[in-house]
Amino acid sequence: MTDPEVRTREAVSFCRICSGGCGVVMTIDDNDRIVGIRGDADNPLTRGYMCFKGRQAEHSHHGPHRLLRPKKRLPDGSYIEISSEQALDEIAEKLGTILDEHGKDAMAIFLGNGGMFNIAGFYMLPSFLAAFDNDQYFSTLTIDQSGKMVAMGRLGHWGAGYPHLDDMDVAMFFGANPLVSHGSLGFLQEDPVRKLKQARARGMKLITIDPRKSETGNFADIALQPYPGQDAAIAGGLIRMILAEGWHDRDFCDRWVGAEHMDALRAAVDPLTEEYVEHRAGLDTGSLRRVAEMFARDAKSGCVTSATGTSMAPFSNLAFQLIETLNVICGRYLREGERVHQINGMGPGGPLQAQAFAPSRFWEATGESRIRGARKLFQDRPTATLADEILTPGEGQIRALFVDGGDPVTSWPDQAKTVAALVSTAE
Ligand code: SF4
Structure with a gap:
């Protein structure tokens, strides 16, 4: 409770813990200590919402372990x-000595989730490396989101993005639990429970596909619980069924995909029959058809998305590609004249265009890393190679590592190798 003798003031800001970016109003005392925090009811996106984590700001800022x-x-x-x-x-x-002795590539940066929402750091760290003509930049994006980037590079992308939740007849999630994680596909990012309840109240259907019955799944019309690692097979089976039944958006596919690619897609998913997919994924008979009907036959708008669960499972690149292909064949994108609900308020802007942009396979234009010939995804080198980049002698061996808001030991793949790599930098 605030001492009435202590003068306080209020400051408007936003929570940096996750992508929700909730607007907050902090109460700050004369010693610049946070003594209270509440959701900012005037914030047009989050409208006063805050989760439990954000409400602990007083303790996280002034706790004994800060x-x-x-x-x-x-x-x-x-x-x-x-x-x-x-x-x-x-x-x-120390850095000067390392770079003088071993060259500019002997230094690297790893950006963890704790640094992702530090806007200054997010943009300054790559610039810091660029000043040394160095591109040894790693982050958590290649740990839990690489499939999204690969799918975009293989499929291309739609320049205007996805419709607003308020305009959706159906929403489908693979391996995502936005009621807790705040953010999948950009909707249900802020104030997710209230938004989902409002959407459900006006009739929007909800489908979740996740081995675990998630909090989001508890609100779903259909909550499939397949065996883990089956997202690619399920998405492929849905594509096969939707195309066979003619529930896809023919005009959109004719205009933006073309007959040749549609034929190739049909051939690729042909082995994924209803029976095969349901047996392989451990689903009840008829459940794949119920999902296809709800998503493609009975809905005119609404999207499917996937998240960390799909990313961390086998065949994640293929799964992301096939899941996004469901949006493609059903034409579930913003069209010209429809309202836009997401703008990039923090980064460089640009016009939104309601058109498809061709696949770029952008990673092929980047050089091969000395570890497994791995290539970059946008500005990121794959974090799965970082421990080997530190441990493997030779030109380009990383000998100085800056970590911003991350915990390599708990977040990089292969913990034992990660510990060995970090210990080696201290020797
Ligand atoms: S959802 Fe919670 S942790 Fe995320 S920005 Fe909002 S208050 Fe912070």
């Missing part, structure tokens, strides 16, 4: 506090 000054590790493994000036001087000297 790092307020640099700490330096001593040879015996203990830490001492040092000033920022000393830290910067020592880092600059």
Whole structure:
């Protein structure tokens, strides 16, 4: 409770913990301490919503484990506090020595989820590397979202994005639980429970496909619980059925896909019969058809999306590609004249165009990494190779790593190798 003797002021800001970006009003005392926080009812997107995590701002800012000054590790493994000036001087000297001895590529940056919503850091870190003509940039995007980028590169993309939730007849989620994770496809990102309840109240259908009966699944008309790793097979089976029944958007496919590609798609999914997919994925007989009917036959608008669950499962690139293909064959994109609900308020803007952009397979234009010949996804090198990039001797071996808002030991693949790599940098 706020002491009535202590003067306070209010400040409007937004929560940086996740992609929800909830608007907040903080109460701050004369010592610049947060003594209260509430959702900002005047924020037009989040309308006063905040989740439990964001409400802990007072404790996360002023808790005993908050790092307020640099700490330096001593040879015996203990830490001492040092000033920022000393830290910067020592880092600059050490980094200069490493780059002089081993070349510009001996340094890398890893951006974790904790740094994703630090807008200054998000844009400055690649610029910092670019100043050294270095592109050793890694982040969590290649751990849990690489399939999205690969699908875009293989399929192309629609320049105007997806419709507004308020305009959808149906929403379908593979491996996503937006009521808890805040954000899939850009809708249900802010204030998700209230938005979903409103959409359901006006008649929007909801389908979830997830081995776990999720919180979002509890609201669903159909909540399929397949065996793990079957998203690609299920999406392919749905494509096969929708095309065979003629429930797709023929005009959209004629205009933006073309007969040759449609024939190739039909041939590719032909083995994925209803019986085969239901047996393979452990689904009840008839459940695939119920999903196809609700999504494609009975709905004129609405999208399907996939998220971390699909990303972390086998065949994730193929699964993302086939799931997005469901939107393509049903033409579930914003058309010219329809309202746009998402704008990029933080980054560089650009006109939205209601048209398809061709597949670019952009990674093929990037050089092969010395580890497994892996290529970049946009600006990101694959984090799955980072431990090997540190451990493998030779030109380009990473010897200095900056970590912003991340915890490599718990987030990189292969924990034992990650620990060995991090220990090696301290030697
Ligand atoms: S959903 Fe919660 S954690 Fe995410 S931005 Fe909003 S308050 Fe912060």
